[in-house]
Amino acid sequence: MKPRERMLKIGSEGLSKEELIAILLRTGTRGKGVLELANELLHSFNSSLKMLANAEIEEIASVDGVGIAKAASIKAALELGKRLYRELSDNRILLDKxxxxxxxxxxxxxxxxxxxxxxxxxxxxxxxxxxxxxxxxxxxxxxxxxxxxxxxxxxxxxxxxxxxxxxxxxxxxxxxxxxxxxxxxxxxxxxxxxxxxxxxxxxxxxxxxxxxxxxxxxxxxxxxx
CATH class of the missing domain: 3.40.140.10 (Cytidine Deaminase, domain 2)
Incomplete structure (x- = not known):
């Protein structure tokens, strides 16, 4: 089952980091499926989302099969994640009552x-x-x-x-x-x-x-x- 189909069936929380990245990448390359490409991309950054988020677009694009367009999608998604975290942190509500x-x-x-x-x-x-x-x-x-x-x-x-x-x-x-x-x-x-x-x-x-x-x-x- 493809990552996108799995997400529709079980929700995004049930997907691995590789599967979520594969959805952002959308397609693989000749001879390399999108999940394999997602695995290689994560491995290039020590399987760390933090390292991936801090990388420049050119660094992400340098991974074989990624390119500028896919790198830009990854960078945009991780930036949204950062902004969401800041928004949640700034709007925490005390629920002690x-x-x-x-x-x-x-x-x-x-x-x-x-x-x-x-x-x-x-x-x-x-x-x-x-x-x-x-x-x-x-x-x-x-x-x-x-x-x-x-x-x-x-x-x-x-x-x-x-x-x-x-x-x-x-x-x-x-x-x-x-x-x-x-x-x-x-x-x-x-x-x-x-x-x-x-x-x-x-x-x-x-x-x-x-x-x-x-x-x-x-x-x-x-x-x-």
Missing amino acids: PESVYEYCHEMRFFEKEVLRVILLDSKLFSVFHKDITQGTNNQTIFHPREIFRIAIRSNATSIIVVHNHPSGDPSPSAEDKKATEMLISAGDILGIEIIDHLIVGRERYYSFRENRLLGDRKGGRRKR
Whole structure:
């Protein structure tokens, strides 16, 4: 399966560095497939995206089969990555209180289907980024701990906040919500990833498992050790 087809099927997070670069390169050269060319390009810079990002266009273009046009595409994509990082760093939001999380996810109040959102946090409980990983029916979302923790593990996150909405407008937790939260806490304990809160977003209010002391014995958003 080609890298572009794999990305459409499993998402960009599931692709290797080589596959992502292959998508930017678009084509290989005579006798050399695009994945092979991507591998050679990365190898030329010690498999380091940092070295590749710091290289001049001419250095990238000097790799056999790359050329100026492909080098320019690679350089532009890496520059966008740098600018995105700066934008995220400049707009981090402190999510140490449930009401802050509710405001952060305010648009979820109007979703017509249940959506599950995972928010990754740094050590000081500032948002790093978030990802919506499932979409349910009008009144139900189905999720498994592995889906939630996959993105946290890939990003080396140590704590997360889980949020989902109730399209009915009533954020009161169902029995399934409570059971799912217990599963998440158990899985997080095993993986060393803390669930800071599980928030249910309603139309006019929210329900916080942390506020209602359903995340264990916590102080300041962290489990007592």
